[in-house]
Amino acid sequence: MNCRPAVTFLALTLLIPLSLPAADIYLVRHAEKVQDDSEDPDLTQTGRQRAANLAVVLKSAGIEKIYSSDYKRTRETAAPLAEGLGLEVEIYDPKALESFAERLMALEVNALVVGHSNTTPELAELMGGDGGTPIVEDWEYDRLYLLQTENGHVTGTILLHVPPATSPPH
Numbered sequence: 001m002n003c004r005p006a007v008t009f010l011a012l013t014l015l016i017p018l019s020l021p022a023a024d025i026y027l028v029r030h031a032e033k034v035q036d037d038s039e040d041p042d043l044t045q046t047g048r049q050r051a052a053n054l055a056v057v058l059k060s061a062g063i064e065k066i067y068s069s070d071y072k073r074t075r076e077t078a079a080p081l082a083e084g085l086g087l088e089v090e091i092y093d094p095k096a097l098e099s100f101a102e103r104l105m106a107l108e109v110n111a112l113v114v115g116h117s118n119t120t121p122e123l124a125e126l127m128g129g130d131g132g133t134p135i136v137e138d139w140e141y142d143r144l145y146l147l148q149t150e151n152g153h154v155t156g157t158i159l160l161h162v163p164p165a166t167s168p169p170h
Helices: 004-015 047-056 073-087 092-105 118-127
Strands: 023-030 064-070 090-093 113-117 143-150 153-161
Touching: 023 047, 023 090, 047 073, 064 092, 073 090, 073 113, 092 113, 092 118, 113 118, 118 143
Parallel strands: 023 113, 064 090, 064 113
Antiparallel strands: 023 143, 143 153
């Protein structure tokens, strides 16, 4: 019995790089919200324009899943991209970030997660990325994290910015 074909096959498979599952996960805080006493405010006109800009920025990113906390401002931020891609916005619980982070990493699909100033950096860190400095609650709405993953692990964090309402992207 000749074992050479099996040995040759094994040697060749060890030389060929394996294709590991990879995904890009985008994390963003909701866009500008109405400043009132409401616990669940809508987006302002500026916020709606920034949400539209986010959709333009991510339209070719291969997004397969979109997640939002269950607040108007986050759902309204996710809506333009979801509508443009024909996807449903799935609700997640921002009080259960650790289990949500594990779920996101296990999915290995390109995704957008819309959260809040306090949950977005924390989620980045729970997934193994760099949360950076705290998001400034009063005015910082443009930070967009790109967590690059491979085989269930974050391999890089890139900090991007969503263009402001006054300069729509092309």
